[in-house]
Amino acid sequence: GQNIDQPTEMTATEGAIVQINCTYQTSGFNGLFWYQQHAGEAPTFLSYNVLDGLEEKGRFSSFLSRSKGYSYLLLKELQMKDSASYLCAVGEGYQKVTFGIGTKLQVIP
Amino acid sequence: GAVVSQHPSRVICKSGTSVKIECRSLDFQATTMFWYRQFPKQSLMLMATSNEGSKATYEQGVEKDKFLINHASLTLSTLTVTSAHPEDSSFYICSALYREKNTEAFFGQGTRLTVV
Numbered sequence: 490g491q492n493i494d495q496p497t498e499m500t501a502t503e504g505a506i507v508q509i510n511c512t513y514q515t516s517g518f519n520g521l522f523w524y525q526q527h528a529g530e531a532p533t534f535l536s537y538n539v540l541d542g543l544e545e546k547g548r549f550s551s552f553l554s555r556s557k558g559y560s561y562l563l564l565k566e567l568q569m570k571d572s573a574s575y576l577c578a579v580g581e582g583y584q585k586v587t588f589g590i591g592t593k594l595q596v597i598p
Numbered sequence: 599g600a601v602v603s604q605h606p607s608r609v610i611c612k613s614g615t616s617v618k619i620e621c622r623s624l625d626f627q628a629t630t631m632f633w634y635r636q637f638p639k640q641s642l643m644l645m646a647t648s649n650e651g652s653k654a655t656y657e658q659g660v661e662k663d664k665f666l667i668n669h670a671s672l673t674l675s676t677l678t679v680t681s682a683h684p685e686d687s688s689f690y691i692c693s694a695l696y697r698e699k700n701t702e703a704f705f706g707q708g709t710r711l712t713v714v
Binding site for chain 2: 522529530531532533534537576578585586587588589590591
């Protein structure tokens with residue numbers, strides 16, 4: 490089984506930087522995903538990390554430390570449209586993915 | 599990115615009836631599709647994994663006779679909620695693994711099921 494922890498809510502200011510942390514415990518780790526989900530909509534893929542380190546993709550970056558069971562999603566130059574839930578999801582074994590409860594991010598002017 | 603189409607987006611049905619939800623990969627072949635359920639303010643919960651041409655694998659606690667999954671082709675999987683009850687009201691989402699890019703799962707738009 491898996492244990493995935495992330496903060497339930499965060500607030501940040503437009504134009505700022507925010508870091509959303511995720512810790513996990515799993516056997517058979519097979520990658521860590523971040524998804525963005527707007528209310529009432531399906532999640533959209535943001536990133537996938539399977540090796541330690543930082544992956545940068547535009548305003549979004551994701552970091553992974555397998556030894557620490559830790560990941561974070563970094564959002565730069567925040568925009569109002571970034572207000573959404575951000576789901577940390579852990580791959581286990583072959584194809585199985587388990588989602589955290591999500592962090593609801595509110596971006597304020 | 600690849601497109602997954604899920605239909606219908608919203609459905610209201612009477613208690614005791616059955617509802618079928620379709621999940622199609624429009625521009626790629628999906629050997630594996632996943633069905634999730636999401637209750638308000640909760641995480642996505644994996645219900646079952648559907649592989650083309652074989653029986654679905656259900657997660658613990660999910661009744662396979664109640665949630666019928668059929669993955670008849672590489673582009674279509676269906677979830678049928680049989681004898682629906684109000685407690686089955688939820689947001690159901692499918693996702694499909696892009697065959698050549700197994701690290702990324704593409705999600706359908708989701709189906710909001712309300713059982714009255």
